[in-house]
Amino acid sequence: xxxxxxxxxxxxxxxxxxxxxxxxxxxxxxxxxxxxxxxxxxxxxxxxxxxxxxxxxxxxxxxxxxxxxxxxxxxxxxxxxxxxxxxxxxxxxxxxxxxxxxxxxxxxxxxxxxxxxxxxxxxxxxxxxxxxxxxxxxxxxxxxxxxxxxxxxxxxxxxxxxxxxxxxxxxxxxxxxxxxxxxxxxxxxxxxxxxxxxxxxxxxxxxxxxxxxxxxxxxxx
Numbered sequence: 001x002x003x004x005x006x007x008x009x010x011x012x013x014x015x016x017x018x019x020x021x022x023x024x025x026x027x028x029x030x031x032x033x034x035x036x037x038x039x040x041x042x043x044x045x046x047x048x049x050x051x052x053x054x055x056x057x058x059x060x061x062x063x064x065x066x067x068x069x070x071x072x073x074x075x076x077x078x079x080x081x082x083x084x085x086x087x088x089x090x091x092x093x094x095x096x097x098x099x100x101x102x103x104x105x106x107x108x109x110x111x112x113x114x115x116x117x118x119x120x121x122x123x124x125x126x127x128x129x130x131x132x133x134x135x136x137x138x139x140x141x142x143x144x145x146x147x148x149x150x151x152x153x154x155x156x157x158x159x160x161x162x163x164x165x166x167x168x169x170x171x172x173x174x175x176x177x178x179x180x181x182x183x184x185x186x187x188x189x190x191x192x193x194x195x196x197x198x199x200x201x202x203x204x205x206x207x208x209x210x211x212x213x214x215x216x217x218x219x220x221x
Contacts, residue, residue, distance in 0.1 A: 018047040023082065031071055034078040050140040051078045057115050057142035064113065066106050066135040083135050085127030088166065093128055097174045100167045103134040107159055110136065116143045116155035120162035154187060 014021040019036040034054070039047045055078055058070035063081075071079035085091075093099035103126070110117060118141040119125055127135040145152045164179050175183075 017043050018050060024079075030082040032068070032080050032082050034080075036076050036078075048075065053142055054078060054080075054139045056144055057139040060113055060115055060144055061110070061139075064109060066129075066133065067110065068137055068139075083127055083129075083137055085129040085135055088123035088126040088128060088170075091128040092170050093132070094170050095173075096132065097171055099128065099132060099134055100163070100171055100174070103163055104160070106134055106136065107156075107163060111147055111152075111156040111159070114144055114147045114152065115139070116145075116152060117141070117159050118143050118155060120159050121165070123166065126166065157182075158187060 008024055008026040010025075011023040012020055013023050013032070015038070017040065019034055019039045022033045022035055024031055024033050034051055036044065036047050036051060051073070055070060055073035058068055058080060061067045061070075063069035068080040068083055071081060073079070107117075107120075117125070117136060117139060119138060120136075122138075125136060125138045127137060129135055143152070143155055147153075147156070161182060164175070164183050167179070168175055168183065
């Protein structure tokens, strides 16, 4: 873990039922800490499970460019390097074909490491950095496996579909015929999620936990 001192400054970036996300400024620079200490007892296990998934994925990425670097994971705190940039919904890459080309190359590199992000519908998980290039964060739902396996290729295709949906939103005139066909083909994973998983997710988050993330697109009026 990254050592902190009494001189370290801490800013809360986000807090929900699964813990707090803190921006820590220490002697070694800025980093992000996911703190599970404030998680209710009945949610400790799923919060720990999600954090462990993120730690495993970041370890496999091993500090790959445009992804966070794992700094430490001890079961309560997950520390990762700070990624400078704005969420996609905060700095939309409108008509920016270069951004989407770079985002696709980044996604391909992540997939070659045997990782499917599995949460790319959320614009908050796509960063637009100062130079206009993309970066990826929040690997809590990431799946690790053999990139050549049928399951991982299916998940990788779903990652790509979510990226293309963002391209359709912000750069629709540059969608290729092949990309339009990919968007129209829905996998059984998507259909199963919408039929079973998503209703349960909405019930738990909205009725039990009383929060809504708007698919990571920021606050709605």
